[in-house]
Amino acid sequence: MNGPTPDLDRVFHALADPGRRTMLERLAGGPATVSDLARPLSMSLPAVVQHLAVLEASGLVTSRKQGRVRTCQIAPGSLQRAEQWISERRTTWERRLDRLGGYLARQTPETENGSSS
Amino acid sequence: MTERNVTHGTFSLERTYEVPPSRVYAAFATLEGKAAWFDGGEGRTVVERAFDFREGGTERAVGRWDNGTVTQFDARYFDVVPEARIVYAYEMRLNGVKISVSLATIEFKPAGKGTRLLLTETGAFLDGYDDAGSREHGTNFLMDRMGASLGRELAGA
Numbered sequence: 001m002n003g004p005t006p007d008l009d010r011v012f013h014a015l016a017d018p019g020r021r022t023m024l025e026r027l028a029g030g031p032a033t034v035s036d037l038a039r040p041l042s043m044s045l046p047a048v049v050q051h052l053a054v055l056e057a058s059g060l061v062t063s064r065k066q067g068r069v070r071t072c073q074i075a076p077g078s079l080q081r082a083e084q085w086i087s088e089r090r091t092t093w094e095r096r097l098d099r100l101g102g103y104l105a106r107q108t109p110e111t112e113n114g115s116s117s
Numbered sequence: 118m119t120e121r122n123v124t125h126g127t128f129s130l131e132r133t134y135e136v137p138p139s140r141v142y143a144a145f146a147t148l149e150g151k152a153a154w155f156d157g158g159e160g161r162t163v164v165e166r167a168f169d170f171r172e173g174g175t176e177r178a179v180g181r182w183d184n185g186t187v188t189q190f191d192a193r194y195f196d197v198v199p200e201a202r203i204v205y206a207y208e209m210r211l212n213g214v215k216i217s218v219s220l221a222t223i224e225f226k227p228a229g230k231g232t233r234l235l236l237t238e239t240g241a242f243l244d245g246y247d248d249a250g251s252r253e254h255g256t257n258f259l260m261d262r263m264g265a266s267l268g269r270e271l272a273g274a
Contacts, residue, residue, distance in 0.1 A: 093238070
């Protein structure tokens with residue numbers, strides 16, 4: 001359950017709620033306490049705790065308690081599997097256009113006539 | 118015996134690149150430019166390449182992937198308006214089997230200092246095949262690219 005590769009179903013379930021996404025967006029900026037997370041949300045503290053439990057079960061977020069304060073942080077690399085899954089569904093053309101963008105960016109702009117040295 | 122069927126599909130993609138239309142167009146209109154992004158990446162060997170970019174001209178790209186899969190792209194250009202529009206039709210073969218016949222339109226539109234590229238494609242996908250070989254290897258390529266981009270992200274954090 002708390003292995004290094006979070007289950008994809010749980011990840012997408014966790015991401016399916018706008019409140020949980022707001023919490024993730026906040027945590028992407030750095031660790032935060034539960035009350036930090038609750039502040040911008042029009043949500044009771046128990047509701048935030050419940051959402052946090054879903055985020056933790058998905059492996060996207062970890063938290064630890066020090067004294068009476070629970071601090072949460074986003075798990076590094078935890079979104080990678082979701083990103084990977086989505087990326088794998090991209091079409092041949094989407095990948096080609098990505099590559100085209102890379103090629104155009106690599107070309108040196110000083111070659112006005114478009115030929116490379 | 119192969120079951121005969123056709124699936125039709127149309128899709129559009131749009132990208133904005135931070136270079137003027139002349140540069141984006143050149144990446145379609147010159148062999149050097151097009152080979153840089155179209156021909157696949159690591160794990161694919163170019164077996165045959167022909168490029169006659171003009172109205173009525175044809176293009177061929179045959180490649181063999183490391184797993185032995187051979188893909189063949191044969192196109193004919195029907196409409197070429199420099200820095201503005203390219204219309205071509207092509208067939209794709211996978212290990213010699215024709216898997217699709219498509220009509221592609223590429224439009225280049227100025228967007229500030231950059232270019233908005235519009236791609237519209239309509240295809241007839243034959244007998245249940247899709248571009249599986251290329252998809253598999255494209256995915257591997259993407260993994261590497263994604264790894265690199267994630268590396269950059271971490272470095273910039």
